[in-house]
Amino acid sequence: MNAKDDFRLECRAWLEQNCPESQRQPVVAAEQYWGGSKGEFASDDARVWFERMRDHGWTAPEWPVEYGGGGLDPQQAKILKQEMQAIGARPPVYGLGLWMLGPALLEYGNEEQKQRHIGAIVRGESRWCQGYSEPGSGSDLASLQCGAEDKGDHFLVNGSKIWTTAADRCDWVFCLLRTDTSAPKHQGISFVLIEMDSPGVSTSPIALISGESEFCQTFFDNVVVPKENLIGGLNEGWTVAKALLKHERKLMSEMVTNPPRSLMPPADLARAYCELSDDGAIVDSRVRSQLVDYEMDLQAVALTQFRIFEENRAGTPGQTPLVMKYAGTELEKRKSELALAILGHHGLGWDEESFSETELATTRAWAMSKAMTIAGGTSEVQLNLIAKNVLGLPADYHGR
Amino acid sequence: MALVLNEEQRFLRDTARDFLAVNAPVNALRALRDNRDETGFSLPLWQQMAELGWPAIALPEEYGGLDFGFLGLGVVFEETGRTLTASPLLASSVLGASLINAGGTDEQKSNLLPELAAGELTLALALEESHHHDPAATMMSAQRDGEHLILEGKKVIVMDGHSANLLAVVTRTSGQRGDQAGLTIVLVSPNAHGVTRRRTSLMDSRNYAEIEFDQVRVSTTACLGETDQGWEILEAALDRARLALAAEMYGGALECFDRTLEYLKEREQFGVKIGSFQALQHRIAHLHTELELNRSVLLQALSVVDENPQQLPMMASMAKARMNELYLLMTDEAVQMHGGIGVTDELDIGLFLKRARVAVQLFGDTGYHQRRFATLSGF
Numbered sequence: 001m002n003a004k005d006d007f008r009l010e011c012r013a014w015l016e017q018n019c020p021e022s023q024r025q026p027v028v029a030a031e032q033y034w035g036g037s038k039g040e041f042a043s044d045d046a047r048v049w050f051e052r053m054r055d056h057g058w059t060a061p062e063w064p065v066e067y068g069g070g071g072l073d074p075q076q077a078k079i080l081k082q083e084m085q086a087i088g089a090r091p092p093v094y095g096l097g098l099w100m101l102g103p104a105l106l107e108y109g110n111e112e113q114k115q116r117h118i119g120a121i122v123r124g125e126s127r128w129c130q131g132y133s134e135p136g137s138g139s140d141l142a143s144l145q146c147g148a149e150d151k152g153d154h155f156l157v158n159g160s161k162i163w164t165t166a167a168d169r170c171d172w173v174f175c176l177l178r179t180d181t182s183a184p185k186h187q188g189i190s191f192v193l194i195e196m197d198s199p200g201v202s203t204s205p206i207a208l209i210s211g212e213s214e215f216c217q218t219f220f221d222n223v224v225v226p227k228e229n230l231i232g233g234l235n236e237g238w239t240v241a242k243a244l245l246k247h248e249r250k251l252m253s254e255m256v257t258n259p260p261r262s263l264m265p266p267a268d269l270a271r272a273y274c275e276l277s278d279d280g281a282i283v284d285s286r287v288r289s290q291l292v293d294y295e296m297d298l299q300a301v302a303l304t305q306f307r308i309f310e311e312n313r314a315g316t317p318g319q320t321p322l323v324m325k326y327a328g329t330e331l332e333k334r335k336s337e338l339a340l341a342i343l344g345h346h347g348l349g350w351d352e353e354s355f356s357e358t359e360l361a362t363t364r365a366w367a368m369s370k371a372m373t374i375a376g377g378t379s380e381v382q383l384n385l386i387a388k389n390v391l392g393l394p395a396d397y398h399g400r
Numbered sequence: 401m402a403l404v405l406n407e408e409q410r411f412l413r414d415t416a417r418d419f420l421a422v423n424a425p426v427n428a429l430r431a432l433r434d435n436r437d438e439t440g441f442s443l444p445l446w447q448q449m450a451e452l453g454w455p456a457i458a459l460p461e462e463y464g465g466l467d468f469g470f471l472g473l474g475v476v477f478e479e480t481g482r483t484l485t486a487s488p489l490l491a492s493s494v495l496g497a498s499l500i501n502a503g504g505t506d507e508q509k510s511n512l513l514p515e516l517a518a519g520e521l522t523l524a525l526a527l528e529e530s531h532h533h534d535p536a537a538t539m540m541s542a543q544r545d546g547e548h549l550i551l552e553g554k555k556v557i558v559m560d561g562h563s564a565n566l567l568a569v570v571t572r573t574s575g576q577r578g579d580q581a582g583l584t585i586v587l588v589s590p591n592a593h594g595v596t597r598r599r600t601s602l603m604d605s606r607n608y609a610e611i612e613f614d615q616v617r618v619s620t621t622a623c624l625g626e627t628d629q630g631w632e633i634l635e636a637a638l639d640r641a642r643l644a645l646a647a648e649m650y651g652g653a654l655e656c657f658d659r660t661l662e663y664l665k666e667r668e669q670f671g672v673k674i675g676s677f678q679a680l681q682h683r684i685a686h687l688h689t690e691l692e693l694n695r696s697v698l699l700q701a702l703s704v705v706d707e708n709p710q711q712l713p714m715m716a717s718m719a720k721a722r723m724n725e726l727y728l729l730m731t732d733e734a735v736q737m738h739g740g741i742g743v744t745d746e747l748d749i750g751l752f753l754k755r756a757r758v759a760v761q762l763f764g765d766t767g768y769h770q771r772r773f774a775t776l777s778g779f
């Protein structure tokens with residue numbers, strides 16, 4: 001037995017002992033714990049599970065122990081993930097702090113900032129949202145206008161952000177703000193943390209096609225922000241933003257290979273909802289062929305994720321990650337459409353009792369899948385980046 | 401061939417467009433949805449549509465119709481597709497009336513068609529029993545008991561079944577699941593003893609009922625056509641409904657296209673209109689090409705109903721299969737090219753996106769019509 005196997009056994013034993021039975025069941029949106037001052041546990045078990053994982057450092061397995069993380073190396077973190085998947089353990093806590101801000105802070109934050117924020121994220125005490133997009137600045141993010149004026153010991157922030165997911169339920173927002181209006185657009189942006197309960201911050205929800213109001217427009221009206229909330233250098237926010245986007249896009253690319261267990265994979269849906277011949281083949285040849293396309297593409301994406309992981313471990317990272325957001329989210333969209341087609345009449349319900357939970361979850365996921373090729377940089381923007389940054393093609397004459 | 405609308409048809413289209421823009425814009429559907437309206441459509445609007453003669457367009461003059469032809473009806477459906485107008489026009493005036501017209505006795509026709517043509521009576525077809533459209537799989541039973549039939553079973557996704565005054569129920573009176581022979585269509589009052597209707601609202605915010613029949617007793621004179629011989633009547637009516645729906649879907653796709661094209665000319669990023677990016681230009685140009693090709697298919701399919709009925713089954717399958725794929729593609733692209741605002745409920749595109757998914761499943765998805773087309777083509 002090598003160290004790897006030892007660690008696997010250790011994980012397995014610990015999870016077996018510490019993960020309550022109820023936390024091994026598929027999680028529905030209403031039962032997810034997002035932390036923060038407004039976060040609530042759906043059950044005592046959910047709280048117990050979260051607290052045990054937190055105390056073990058496993059809410060953020062790869063982060064340094066000194067900030068409350070688990071201190072695992074990538075290989076160990078992967079083993080932990082696999083072992084959690086094997087028993088169907090729910091993630092103990094969700095959030096942009098864990099997925100996006102934390103990794104960027106570890107890279108660009110100063111010691112004080114890390115002490116203050118990383119621990120709070122690991123302990124689920126703060127919930128974060130992302131304040132990047134503005135009504136006039138989406139794909140052209142660097143044209144953003146929401147401004148932070150230097151007032152000596154503080155910034156004065158004015159403007160608005162849009163599509164801020166869950167802003168009304170968060171404690172903090174990490175923002176890109178214009179701090180120099182005369183510099184070229186990428187060079188006048190700073191990365192700033194703002195407390196949502198600061199005077200002058202307000203939100204108004206925007207309903208989505210999936211029926212949920214996940215979005216907000218977030219307004220800043222003469223908001224005073226202490227200078228210590230600046231991450232990275234003044235006017236160097238774009239560098240931090242790019243690093244953070246990398247984490248966001250990786251996460252989004254993994255949705256298709258790591259779907260919530262409340263959703264049935266298309267092949268299982270097909271077995272349940274399509275007519276099968278005596279030997280178990282799906283009779284509808286069109287669905288059968290689309291299913292094969294999907295399954296093969298899924299393997300291709302999963303194998304590429306694995307290859308990226310191995311290349312990183314071998315110390316020879318390449319540019320493959322740059323294609324994954326596009327590949328993963330487009331496949332997710334195709335999968336959701338296929339799932340709906342397989343469900344037929346049963347995939348058309350909205351808030352009706354005559355549809356099962358799985359059916360309704362599939363329909364909602366279908367609606368959300370349309371957003372995944374837009375959020376975090378649209379598919380078109382991803383393709384532009386591949387063309388320019390990977391393939392070295394000249395920039396579009398106005399693609400600056 | 402009528403690949404070009406004549407003057408009267410163009411006039412009808414313009415009238416319909418103007419009428420709907422004022423009386424039933426997309427916001428009207430939104431209001432029905434948000435108010436969780438009981439009927440699921442506006443009765444006053446339906447009465448106005450009836451005054452305009454829409455339910456009568458394709459029905460024979462001798463039974464109160466206008467004999468204006470099916471293409472004319474298609475023109476109206478295209479317009480209702482652009483505004484997502486909810487009304488019994490499809491379920492009752494096309495599907496219901498075509499059933500009576502195709503299978504009714506003279507007496508049934510003179511009793512029912514004039515009222516259907518006037519929009520006073522609404523009829524719904526209770527056909528589906530499972531996940532996917534599959535008429536030959538019908539298993540609902542109708543047991544003979546002297547001069548009566550006893551109906552037992554459950555129907556789902558009965559379009560406008562919740563509000564209709566009369567139900568046409570497809571039952572199996574002989575043969576096996578999958579057989580075309582052995583189906584019998586029975587007219588049943590929704591108030592008959594043993595009938596329970598439950599409204600289900602689907603993602604397109606329109607009305608579909610689940611209807612249970614628990615030992616429902618009806619006279620054999622309530623049959624539409626001969627016992628066991630319902631298939632051809634059903635197909636004749638379904639093909640007309642498929643075409644009317646295809647016209648609606650085309651209209652919906654066209655509306656999404658127009659709105660998206662407008663947005664490409666208006667939204668700016670990187671200091672220019674997003675429509676100046678070739679990546680988007682090619683996509684919208686492709687969608688335009690699809691619209692051009694599908695318009696020909698639609699017009700031809702609508703005209704064979706009156707001009708060349710033996711081609712109807714094949715053309716109906718071709719039109720439905722193609723409009724299915726057109727509407728799916730168009731709504732997806734419309735959302736994507738709108739960016740973040742495309743997935744908000746505030747933008748109407750989302751309502752089209754959802755209507756498209758329901759319309760695709762109604763009366764046969766693409767796979768169903770591809771198989772039917774292949775069989776009819778002999779391969």
Ligand SMILES: Cc1cc2nc3c(=O)[nH]c(=O)nc-3n(C[C@H](O)[C@H](O)[C@H](O)COP(=O)(O)OP(=O)(O)OC[C@H]3O[C@@H](n4cnc5c(N)ncnc54)[C@H](O)[C@@H]3O)c2cc1C
Pocket residue numbers: 129130131132133134135136137138139140161162163164165371372374375376377378379380381384399667669670674677679680736737738739740741743
């Ligand atoms: C579910 C969801 C959650 C989100 N959450 C957040 C959040 O928490 N915080 C936040 O700040 N933002 C968030 N966003 C916003 C997201 O980042 C933007 O929507 C996205 O970057 C696109 O910007 P836009 O909406 O302004 O679209 P636009 O940029 O206006 O794009 C419109 C269309 O033009 C295309 N286009 C634009 N430029 C080019 C080009 N150069 N070449 C070719 N095509 C082009 C786009 O691809 C798109 O199809 C979220 C979005 C979604 C959908």
